[in-house]
Amino acid sequence: TQLLEQSPQFLSIQEGENLTVYCNSSSVFSSLQWYRQEPGEGPVLLVTVVTGGEVKKLKRLTFQFGDARKDSSLHITAAQPGDTGLYLCAGEDQGAQKLVFGQGTRLTINP
Amino acid sequence: GAGVSQSPSNKVTEKGKDVELRCDPISGHTALYWYRQRLGQGLEFLIYFQGNSAPDKSGLPSDRFSAERTGESVSTLTIQRTQQEDSAVYLCASSPSRGFGYTFGSGTRLTVV
Numbered sequence: 001t002q003l004l005e006q007s008p009q010f011l012s013i014q015e016g017e018n019l020t021v022y023c024n025s026s027s028v029f030s031s032l033q034w035y036r037q038e039p040g041e042g043p044v045l046l047v048t049v050v051t052g053g054e055v056k057k058l059k060r061l062t063f064q065f066g067d068a069r070k071d072s073s074l075h076i077t078a079a080q081p082g083d084t085g086l087y088l089c090a091g092e093d094q095g096a097q098k099l100v101f102g103q104g105t106r107l108t109i110n111p
Numbered sequence: 112g113a114g115v116s117q118s119p120s121n122k123v124t125e126k127g128k129d130v131e132l133r134c135d136p137i138s139g140h141t142a143l144y145w146y147r148q149r150l151g152q153g154l155e156f157l158i159y160f161q162g163n164s165a166p167d168k169s170g171l172p173s174d175r176f177s178a179e180r181t182g183e184s185v186s187t188l189t190i191q192r193t194q195q196e197d198s199a200v201y202l203c204a205s206s207p208s209r210g211f212g213y214t215f216g217s218g219t220r221l222t223v224v
Contacts, residue, residue, distance in 0.1 A: 006153075033212055042115070042202050042215025043154070088153060096159075096167055097209045098144065103153035 003027070004091055004102035012108040016078055021105045023089035024071045030092045032065055032072045033099065037086040079109045113137075117203050117216035124193055124223055132188045132219045136205030143186050144204045144213065145178060154202065160186060193223045 007022045023032070031050045035043035047056050049065035049072060056063045060083075062075040072089055086106050090099040116135040124130050136143050145157040156170040160180045171177070175194075180186040190197055200220050204213035 031210065035215075040217065042204070042217050043213075044215070045212035048212050090154075092210065097142070097161070098156055098159050098167060099213065100156070101146075101154040106151075 004089055004100055006087075006089055006102035006105050008105060009103065010106050010108075012110065013079060014110050015080060019076050019079060019107070021074045021076075021087055021107070022071070023073065023102050025091060026070065027091070028069050029100075030069075032069070032092070033090045034063055034072070034074055035088040035090060037088060037104075043086075043088055079107075081109045081111050083107060084109050115203055115205055115214050115216035117201075117219050119219060120217065121220045122222070124221070126195060126223055127192055129189065129191045130193055130221065132190075132201050132203075132221070134186045134188070134203030134205075134216060136184070136186070136203070137214055139183075140205035140207055140214075141183050142206040142208060143180060144206070145186070145188050146202045146204065148200045148202055148218070150199075157188070157201075190221075193221075195223050197221060198223045 004023055004025045031048055033048045034046045036046055037043040047063045052067045052069045054065045060077045064073050086104045088104045089102045092099055118133045141162055143160040146154040147157055148154050158165055158178050159167040163180045163182050175191045178188045200218040202215055202218045204215045206213050
């Protein structure tokens with residue numbers, strides 16, 4: 001069974017600070033996706049990374065896929081209260097046609 | 112439709128009763144997935160449909176759980192003889208095909224009392 005470990009599980013910081021969330025596995029994934037989920041809603045796709053070493057930027061969010069395609073990170077610059085939510089990483093299993101999700105990082109940005 | 116629609120949004124049922132959860136995927140999306148999310152946790156895979164066949168149903172927790180899909184359209188997840196541990200949010204997602212991101216519905220919050 002492929003597992004994705006996210007860290008930290010909980011993070012509470014002040015507005016304007018920077019943060020990094022990590023997603024690690026011992027398995028290789030064909031792609032890795034990041035989602036953000038707000039209470040009462042389903043997860044919403046933020047980005048998909050496919051190539052080892054790939055870096056994608058989405059405004060203040062920077063996503064990186066590890067060279068070996070086993071891990072990923074999400075860095076947020078100058079966090080804002082609107083960034084509050086549950087961030088989930090998900091790896092696409094090379095053999096099966098489904099996403100394996102990490103347990104999530106619950107992020108709270110305090111004004 | 113514009114998004115993935117799930118119904119009902121909330122369901123409270125008595126232990127031992129059967130429940131049926133419905134998912135309307137985005138039109139044209141051939142892949143459909145069901146996941147379960149317990150309070151404060153990540154998503155647990157249940158079953159995957161490609162068209163109306165289910166190549167992977169490895170995540171169904173027990174034989175009380177079953178799912179079907181009509182063509183490339185509506186899917187229903189049925190839980191028979193519900194137990195308290197079945198209480199969770201059941202999320203449905205669809206995708207144009209493998210390798211694309213998923214579009215999730217808002218989920219059905221199931222509470223077994």
